[in-house]
């Protein structure tokens with residue numbers, strides 16, 4: 001597991017700059033968010049506290065509030081401008097309902113998934129749509145495990161290494177520098193979840209293909225989304241007009257039915273927080289973990 005780590009300052013700045021226009025182009029993010037919410041409907045869960053991790057502009061926060069009207073909502077994002085946007089969008093979406101007695105008033109926190117500003121065992125549901133691919137998997141899953149209550153649930157999507165494969169290949173005809181973000185594969189993600197001792201991790205992947213008239217339109221969308229290259233080892237290489245012309249030419253090899261495809265490999269995952277005894281065992285690190293059959297049976301099926 002040795003992908004270059006995203007540069008945190010760049011991630012925060014890039015997504016912060018994207019906050020105002022993000023919703024105009026977040027097509028994939030809406031689709032995977034809806035799919036995650038649908039998967040949540042298969043679980044009987046009455047969470048007291050729900051964390052939307054990497055809340056972005058807050059679309060899912062509003063949907064989570066509708067789904068769990070009694071839950072306390074916590075919204076965390078590394079980009080403060082995203083938090084601001086999420087708060088304003090939430091207020092607009094809830095309209096007058098937010099003035100009702102007992103209306104949910106989310107708590108908004110600027111923070112890093114790798115160092116969550118939350119207490120141990122304080123969250124029943126962590127919902128993270130397309131956030132964790134910007135994080136170190138080991139550190140972020142360990143943090144999620146720390147804040148999840150026993151029997152709490154983590155539901156997330158992330159991106160796999162086949163994401164933007166066409167763009168990566170097109171850039172390879174310019175130079176050998178990394179111009180497109182690198183993403184961990186499902187096995188690395190699964191390993192990190194196991195290491196964090198999240199219980200019963202389940203992962204699957206799905207391929208989505210967005211289409212564009214031109215490769216410039218794709219690159220413009222990536223910029224508007226705040227998803228331009230933020231790997232810490234990124235090197236500039238050639239990025240001028242000539243380089244972009246070469247990329248555009250090379251990308252043409254993928255044109256199909258008049259359009260250019262952009263592949264996204266989406267990793268869907270869920271896991272449960274450990275049982276208290278399980279967490280205790282972790283702290284004791286006595287090399288042996290015992291979980292009673294009752295506890296295993298107590299888990300809800302997805």
Ligand SMILES: C[S@@+](CC[C@H](N)C(=O)[O-])C[C@H]1O[C@@H](n2cnc3c(N)ncnc32)[C@H](O)[C@@H]1O
Nearest residue numbers: 015029054055056077078079112113129131134
């Ligand atoms: C692709 S957007 C997804 C936003 C939202 N979850 C959605 O479904 O539209 C990724 C979000 O994760 C945030 N993010 C990236 N790295 C983060 C980190 N280490 N900790 C917290 N948030 C992070 C970004 O600022 C951005 O708002």
